[in-house]
Amino acid sequence: MSEYALFVGCVIANRYPHLEKSGRMVLENLRIKFKDIPEFGCCPNPTGTLQISREAWTAAAAHNLCLAEDKGLDILTFCNGCYETLKSANVEMKNDPHHKDVVNKILSKVNMEFKGSINVVHFLEYVYKIITPEKLKETVVKPLTGLRVATFYGCHYGRPSSIVDFDDPIRPVSLDRVVEALGATSVEYLNKHTCCGSAISGIDEDSQLILLKDKLEQIDRVKADLICVICPACYMQLDGNQRKVNSKFGTNYKIPVLYLTELIALAQGIPPAELGLNFHAVKMKELIEKF
């Protein structure tokens, strides 16, 4: 499909609009056609609503899928949580007619019907599979040469692999290839596959911060200049809570965290001032001076 329904998700839209800003600019630079659907609701969150009720999670996701189906558009999303939710609901209903019937019975109360006519794509998946790193490279005007980037995929991008099947579920490579296409060096670090801790922030703060500290420690050890993420929840945790780790453990981490579209935007020559990088918790003056 040549045009997409953009699913920004509530965390980016209502907490980190600067990520949306860079996202929209990059979509235009990459000539990806997209529309907004204002009626989109909560995806809903796999770490929230899915933990309460599988039926509620699927039915609310199906509502979003139907809105895009009505317009004949595939869904393109910037958020891992939205991706896992919408993709799982879509694939599971497509594969299981009985499951689809059960959900459609619920949707009939609001005069909607899931048909199974669209696909759900993550922005990284799109760049990696459809644009390809080679073509992305051609859009780069300021190569990120010399930058050491620690990529972090988060948990809800490539798993479960029965649903998402184009990258390795434990050692994915797509983001590394994309970052390299921008001219940067992707650096390896220990326990890359491990959760950043974001999902249990409201349950057990100690565990949440230990997971985050572990991640920062490993990334700091390999002297990365920045962390590149593809999920606003990882962004919230890695950027927003570095300070908490520092005050709890007496560390002094100041590793900039960039969402993928911000990094692409910089490589494509969009001036940093247009990106709202000042809204990041970890400041990146030195990094910006390179652009």
Add this chain to the structure above:
Amino acid sequence: MMISSAFRKEMSQTEIGKTINYCYQCGTCAGICPAFRVNSNYNPRRLVEDILLGFKDKLLNDKNIWLCTTCHLCLEVCPQGVLVSEMLFDLRHMAVAIGNIPENIREEGVRVFNTGLNLPNNPAIARRRTKMGLKENLMTPNVEVIQTILKEVGFPKLIEKLPEEGGNE
């Protein structure tokens, strides 16, 4: 401790749940589990064992079952094809059904039901969005439609606030 011999059967009723019967307690899931690594009160292998042994009461009242980060690593590495993470989601659903739900998760459910969004629109962000040249409020779902859907699956009951134990009724 109360033991429910029917619990294993109860959990095995779904496509997800029935995979639990293949568990041979190797502990591979625990080996990769980030929640277990930082807090030994949470151990997916042990949770599976407790389900198989029928410790229903203990499990559904145990706050520690909520320490899972939902990362799905356990599901990917289990040599027996047990859908560990998904099956443990279902365990949590049983806890929620008897009123055992962490407050932050319950509040998220309430926000989704009341506004159609986990993070609702708010004036400060709307101003920032406008200044950035973005649409004031990006997501404006039809709350009535979403509520009708959620009512149909019994969601409101699951996110009701129960009276505090020992409090005045």
